[in-house]
Amino acid sequence: MASSSPSDHKATIIDGKAIAQTVRSEIADEVRHLSQQYGKVPGLAVVIVGNRKDSQSYVSMKRKACAEVGIKSFDLNLPEDVSQAELIAKVHELNANPDVHGILVQLPLPKHINEEKVLSEISIEKDVDGFHPLNIGKLAMKGRHPLFLPCTPKSKKRLLNIDSAVKLEIYMFCWKSSCFNHDHFLQGCLELLSRSGISIRGKKAVVVGRSNIVGLPVSLLLLKEDATVTIVHSHSSEPEKTVREADIVIAAAGQPMMIKGSWIKPGAAVIDVGTNAVDDQTRKSGYRLVGDVDFHEACKVAGWITPVPGGVGPMTVAMLLKNTLEGAKSTIVQ
């Protein structure tokens, strides 16, 4: 084993923050071009119901991100007790507004409102949150399976003293499936691979974890990109053996540092989707975020690896902006 001398090796770190910044600059360029050429800019409407602090913060981050790239924000804050009919009427108004190219209804909605019904009222061309057919499948499944998991009170409390640099990722971690859009997150995974020059076609990809919200859809996306995809989960025998055969590893198990360096095939690309809080008394907050991969060990073996935080997380809002831009281009550029 000493012959391979893995300790000398150092994986290329896939810097999600830097890549997201590149994506945003490209979007800003395209928006500027649209504005100069056609006198129009993309518009993104975000509808919030009620006063959930987490929704408000997340939406304000979205608004800021829009402003940075020149996308116009249309924000609608409706009271907690808004009726479903009123909310749907507002969605219809946004559907009809030619300056709005993307509509996003922030989840979760109050209990008296049927989320599925409301989301289905968003016109398909403006459904930036549901751009991908997979999303619709997931949405359709929602009525039958618990798709949205509640945020744990513990992690909510921890939000009180957060480190601003990883704010968004902590939000995403806490909300899990509640308010942030997983499709953008998943698109982010693929974008990180392609921006790092890693081709997917024909490669062996192993996805660790089979959640409806991450593991399954990311598997389908990889399959669409022509990878040979294996899904490994808690009932798999010899998961480490299967992972060790992968050219591309997507870690989405939700288990802190579960995937050890010895699980990784030398030179593999490792995308760590996991975001787990572990106790850390050296931090003011009392914890830190780690991925599903043992980063330090994996660095010595992998060819590429995403850090947590700073990997997939920062790509999420960038992908939302990209979807809004694409939606706008398809109507503005005829």
Add this chain to the structure above:
Amino acid sequence: MASSSPSDHKATIIDGKAIAQTVRSEIADEVRHLSQQYGKVPGLAVVIVGNRKDSQSYVSMKRKACAEVGIKSFDLNLPEDVSQAELIAKVHELNANPDVHGILVQLPLPKHINEEKVLSEISIEKDVDGFHPLNIGKLAMKGRHPLFLPCTPKSKKRLLNIDSAVKLEIYMFCWKSSCFNHDHFLQGCLELLSRSGISIRGKKAVVVGRSNIVGLPVSLLLLKEDATVTIVHSHSSEPEKTVREADIVIAAAGQPMMIKGSWIKPGAAVIDVGTNAVDDQTRKSGYRLVGDVDFHEACKVAGWITPVPGGVGPMTVAMLLKNTLEGAKSTIVQ
């Protein structure tokens, strides 16, 4: 290699016809019990629009199968030029009819009718064709991707001189995705495994083929049953190596006898979903049906194998009957 002496080995043939017959007998027993205990029997309504010969024949087979197990048939034959509104009104009537527990609208519908719209009008409790959430996801995807492939004129012509024993399977082959329900077909695959005493949990399953209508949904079903699932396809490198690691192989590539004996792990369970017509001048029809697996070679290595025809095919109608029974039980037995 001679040491393993595979030529002495003979796989257990999974007899789909016999298993389907067992399932049907069990259904008949349960229907008799419902009738005696509650004075009610399950009812299945089949709606056909127009005079497509293939739809008519398939539906008449369904009707016969219902009669055999004591399920009451409610058949509606609507003219080719029925309006969408009239068709939907009929669906609503069936939704309201307490004697109808399953509603099946035979596809394809004429071009002037929006299939997705009509299918979405079937009340969820009676949607025997869409019992599984996966189906809804597929349905949702339909608007964006071509899900239903047309039957080739060649195979249609060949239907004229068919061998009655494999009639249903030839129909299914010709229609591919047009009129028969793939969900029942897929449920059939899993039922064949469980009836043969083959457990899925923790096993390595390899699905060859990634079609929206068979490969993908069967992968998701296997995953739900806790298999470690790998999907292999035309862009996979070394597919034979991957298949050789599988405890369970689902062949759904649509390539006649593509999977050779040497691809199979000794003792593996092989479910052959492929149904391909190959020229055979020794037959009156001029062709015969073969699977995606080289049956004779695979028999010498596999532990279990389904023949084509006579494997998965016969299970399809049995699973439809089973779904109808389950639907009826949930309303009759309170």
